Amino acid sequence: MTLKEAVEKLNEIEKAGYALGHAQSILHVDGDTVAPKNSWKGRGKALAYLGELTYRQLVNPEIGEILDTILQNRDEMDEITFRRAEVMKENYDDLHVLPMEEFIAWQELANESGAVWHEAKEKSDWNMFAPYLEKLLTARRRYAALKDPEKPAYDVLLDLYEKGISMEMLDPFFRALREDLSPVILEVAKREKPVPAFLKNTWPVEKQRVFSKKIMDLEGIDPLNCTLGETEHPFTNGTNKWDVRITTHYHEEDPFSSMYSVIHEGGHALYELDVRDDLQFTCLAGGATMGIHESQSRFYENIIGRSRAFCTPLLKILKEVFPEQIGSLTEEELYSAINLSKPSLIRTDADELTYPLHVMIRYELEKAMIAGDLAVSDIPGEWNRLYKEFLGVDVPDDRRGALQDSHWSFGGMGYFPSYALGSAYGVQMLREMEKTVDVWSAVAAGNLSPVTAWLTDRIHQYGMLKKPQDLLPAAMGGPLDASVYTGYLKKKYSELYGL
Amino acid sequence: MTLKEAVEKLNEIEKAGYALGHAQSILHVDGDTVAPKNSWKGRGKALAYLGELTYRQLVNPEIGEILDTILQNRDEMDEITFRRAEVMKENYDDLHVLPMEEFIAWQELANESGAVWHEAKEKSDWNMFAPYLEKLLTARRRYAALKDPEKPAYDVLLDLYEKGISMEMLDPFFRALREDLSPVILEVAKREKPVPAFLKNTWPVEKQRVFSKKIMDLEGIDPLNCTLGETEHPFTNGTNKWDVRITTHYHEEDPFSSMYSVIHEGGHALYELDVRDDLQFTCLAGGATMGIHESQSRFYENIIGRSRAFCTPLLKILKEVFPEQIGSLTEEELYSAINLSKPSLIRTDADELTYPLHVMIRYELEKAMIAGDLAVSDIPGEWNRLYKEFLGVDVPDDRRGALQDSHWSFGGMGYFPSYALGSAYGVQMLREMEKTVDVWSAVAAGNLSPVTAWLTDRIHQYGMLKKPQDLLPAAMGGPLDASVYTGYLKKKYSELYGL
Secondary structure (H helix, E strand, O other), X not given: OOHHHHHHHHHHHHHHHHHHHHHHHHHHHHHHHOOXXXXXXXXXXXXXXXXXXXXXXXXXXXXXXXXXXXXXXXXXXXHHHHHHHHHHHHHHHHHHOOOHHHHHHHHHHHHHHHHHHHHHHHHOOHHHHHHHHHHHHHHHHHHHHHHOOXXXXXXXXHHHHOOOOOHHHHHHHHHHHHHHHHHHHHHHHHOOOOOOHHHHOOOOHHHHHHHHHHHHHHHOOOOOOEXXXXXXXXXXXXXXXXXXXXXXXXXXXXXXXXXXXXXXXXXXXXXXHOOOHHHOOOOOOOOOOHHHHHHXXXXXXXXXXXXXXXXXXXXXXXXXXXXXXXXXXXXXXXXXXXXXOOXXXXXXXXXXXXXXXXXXXXXXXXXXXXXXXOOHHXXXXXXXXXXXXXXXXXXXXXXXXXXXXXXXXXXXOOOOHHHHHHHHHHHHHHHHHOOOOOHHHHHHOOOOHHHHHHHHHHOHHHOOOOXXXXXXXXXXXXXXXXXXXXXXXXXXXXXXXXX | OOHHHHHHHHHXXXXXXXXXXXXXXXXXXXXXXXXXXXXXXXXXXHHHHHHHHHHHHHOOOOHHHHHHHHHOOHHHOOHHHHHHHHHHHHHHHHHHOOOHHHHHHHHHHHHHHHHHHHHHHHHOOHHHHHHHHXXXXXXXHHHHHHHOOOOOHHHHHHHHHOXXXXXXXXXXXXXXXXXXXXXXXXXXXXXXXXXOHHHHOOOOHHHHHHHHHHHHHHHOOOXXXXXXXXXXXXXXXXXXOOEEEEEEOOEOOEHHHHHHHHHHHHHHHXXXXXXXXXXXXXXXXXXXXXXXXXXXHHHHHHHHOOOOOOHHHHHHHHHHHOHHHHOOOOHHHHHHHOOOOOOOOOHHHOOOOOHHHHHHHHHHHHHHHHHOOOOHHHHHHXXXXXXXXXXXXXXXXXXXXXXXXXXXXXXXXXXXXXXXXXXXXXXXXXXXXXXXXXXXXXXXXXXOHHHHHHHHHHOHHHOOOOOHHHHHHXXXXXXXXXXXXXXXXXXXXXXXXXX
C-alpha cells in the first residue's frame, strides 16, 4: 500500500465515520428532546444497525496496514493527517479488542442494564440492579485484560476517558482533596445559612426560557451554531463547530438550577464551537479528553459563573427578566445566594465546595469494585459509610445513594474522576490566565470574550490535535497540583462563611 | 438461491433500509425544526453518505435474484412477504434505472436547484432559476426514457407518486374540475364577504400552542406516538407507528392558519399511526400512494374540519383558550368565517373551493413543459394567463406566481396531481362512510373516533399491503368520479354564498 493510497483510505474511513457518528448523535439528541415517548423502539433498531456499520467501518481488515503506513512515515505527513491516524489508532485499539459479537453483546448488556437501573432507582432497589452490575463488572474486567493484561484493570478503564491517567496519579490527588476539603466542609456545615427570602418566589418557565437566551448571549454562544433544548438531564452534543446542541431543565421554584446548567453546558459548547476549521469533520474535531472538556464547563459554571465579579452582569439580567422576584437584591446578597454550601446526597446538585468529595467517594468505590475487593452487595453500605465520614450526611435510601448516577449502568467505570480533574485543571488555568488577562474587570463588565479568547488560544482551537500531556501544562502553567484547586476552594469558602 | 435464503436476504436488506431511512428522516426533521441554522453543512455530509449507502443496499448485485426467487413462488409465500418483495421490486425499478454516478449527480442537481430556487423566489427572479429548471427537465426526461421508453415521459413521472395514474385518466378529471368549478369560483368572488371583526384580534403564539394540543386531542392523536414541532412549512414525517412528527407554523394575526395545518398534518399522521403492527419496520408501513395520503389529510382538514358539525366542538375549544378574542361568536358565524372563499395567488393558502384549480393549472403546465411544448422562459407568462382565465386573478410577480412552490426545484414534476386526487378520493370516501356511520352527529359531539375507525378499517391499517387499485374502490364505493367531488363543492359553496 502506497502512502497516497493509505491517506485516501483514511479519508474514506473518516468520511463514513463522520456520517455515521453524526446520524447516531442526532438520533440520540432527538430521542432525548422532542421525539415521542414511544419512539425508542424504532430508534433502537436504527442505532443498532448504525453501530454495527460503525464497528465494521473502523475494524476493517485493511485498517492496520492503512494506519501503519501513515504512522511509519511521519516525516512525509502533515501534522493533521499524522495525528488523525494516531487518534484513529487509539480508537481502533479501544474497539477491536472485542470481536464484533462480543461488542454487540456488550452494547446489549449496557442497554438492558440501563433500563433495569432506571427502574431500580425509581424503586430504590439495589438487589434489582446488582446482578446486572455483576455482569458489567465481569465484562469490564475481561475487556481490560484483553486490552492490556500488564496493567491493573482500573488503569485500563481510566485511560479510556482520560488518556495517560492512572491510579498512581489519582490516589494522591484524591487524598489531597479529602484531607484538605473534608474539614472545611464539616465546618461550613455548622455555619449553615438560611435560604434567602427572594429564592422562595416562583420563576415562570416561559420567563426562564427568555433568561436562558440572555445567559447564552452573555456567555458568547452564537445561536446560529448552537441551540438549546429541554431534557430531564442536561447535556451537550457537538457534531461539528456549526452544529452544537445544549439542553437544560427548568424548575419553577429555582432559576439557578437551569441557569447553571446552561452556563455549564455552554462551556462544553464553546469548546466544540471554537475548534479550528481545518479539524472539522475529522476525528480531531472534539475535545481532547473528558477531563479537559469538564474543565471548560466547570470553568464557566463555577470559576466565572459563581464569582463575585459575575454578580454584576447577572444581577442586571435578573432584574430585566424577573423584576418582581428580584426586587432590591444587592450583588453581595446574590453572591452569597449562589454560593450556599451544604453537604448533600446528590452529586449533580452539589455546590462547588462539596462536589469533589462526591467524586472522590465514587473513585474509591470503583477502584475496589473493579479490583474485586468490594462485593456488589456491599457497595451501598460502603457508599453510605463514606458519605457519613467525609460529608457528614446520612444516606436514607439507595435511590439517593449508590443508585443515583447512571454511569455504572452503562459500564462507564473510570469516568467519574474526569469531573474532579476538570475542576482542578480549571483553577490552574485561571491562575495562568490571570497573569496576562484582567479577568475580573472583564467579567464584571459582562464581557467574557477575553476569557474565551484565552481558552480558545490555549485549549479550544486544537481539538484533539495536541496530546493532552502537551496541551495541559501549557494551559495550566505546569503539572496537576491539587493544592492550587483546594487552595482556591478554601479561600473562597473561608471568606463566604467567615472561617 | 433457495427460497429460504432469498427471504433471509430480503429481511437483511429491509433491516438496513429501515435503519438508513429512519436516520435520514430524523436528520431532515431535526434540520427543519430545532437544529442550528448553520448545521446544514454537517447534515449534508451525513445525508450524502447515508443516501449512497441506501442506494448500494437496494441496488446490490443479488437483488434481482432475491426478488425473482420470491416473486416466482407466490403460493409458498405469506401475503406480507410476497407484497414486500413486490414493493421492493417497484422501488428497485425506480432507482436502478440510474447508475450510481448519475443518481448522485441527480441528487446534487436537486439540492443545488433547491438552494437557487430559494434565492430566486426571494428575489422574484425567474431567470435565475430558469437554467436549473432546464437541467432538471432534461434529467427527468432522460430518467423517464430510461425507465420506460414506450410511455410518454409525464406518465412515467406521474406513476412515481401515484401508481397506475396517467394523463389519459387525469385529462378528463381536471377538465371536469375546470368546467364545473371555475364558473362557481368566479360567481363566489363577486359576492365576497368582509373579514369578520373577531378575526382582527391578536392570537398569542403561546396560547396557540395550547390550542394545538387540544386540537390534536380532539382529532385523536396520541402524543406518546406523535409530537408537534414548528417549521416554516408544515409537514408530517413517520418512520413507524410509534414515531410520527407533525409540524405547524404560528401567525399571531390568525389562529386558523396553524389550526388547519395541525388538522391536515394530523390526518397524515393518523394514517401512519394506524398501520397494522405486523407491517411495521417493513417497506409496507407507510401510506399506499401520495394521493391516498393526501386524501386523509384533506379529509380531516376540509371535509371534517370545515364542516358545520365541527363548529360545535371547535367553538367550545376556542372559547376555552381564547375567551376574549372569541366573545359571543356563534357557530354559524364561525362556520362562515372558516369557509371564506376568494380566488387568490398562493396554492397553500387557498380555500377548499379554489384549491383544485391551483393544482389543475400546475398539471397543465407540467404536461407541456415535460413534453417540450412549453419553453422554460414561457412558463411564467403561461402561468399568469391561466390564473387570470380560471381564477380571475392578476399575478403581480413570479414570487407569488410560478416560483411559489418548491416542487419543481427538487424535480418533483408529477407530484401536484396527487393533491387534487386526494381531495376527490376523500369526498367519495365520505359518501361511502355516510352509508354506515352517523358521521355528523359524532363530529358535532366532538367524537371523531367512528370516522377514524372507518378510515382505519378501509385504508389506514393496510399501509402498502394492498395495491391502490384494490384499496381505493373498496373505500370509495367505486372508481374515481370527479362529479362527486365537484358536486360536494358546488353544494357547500352555493349554500354558503346563496348562489
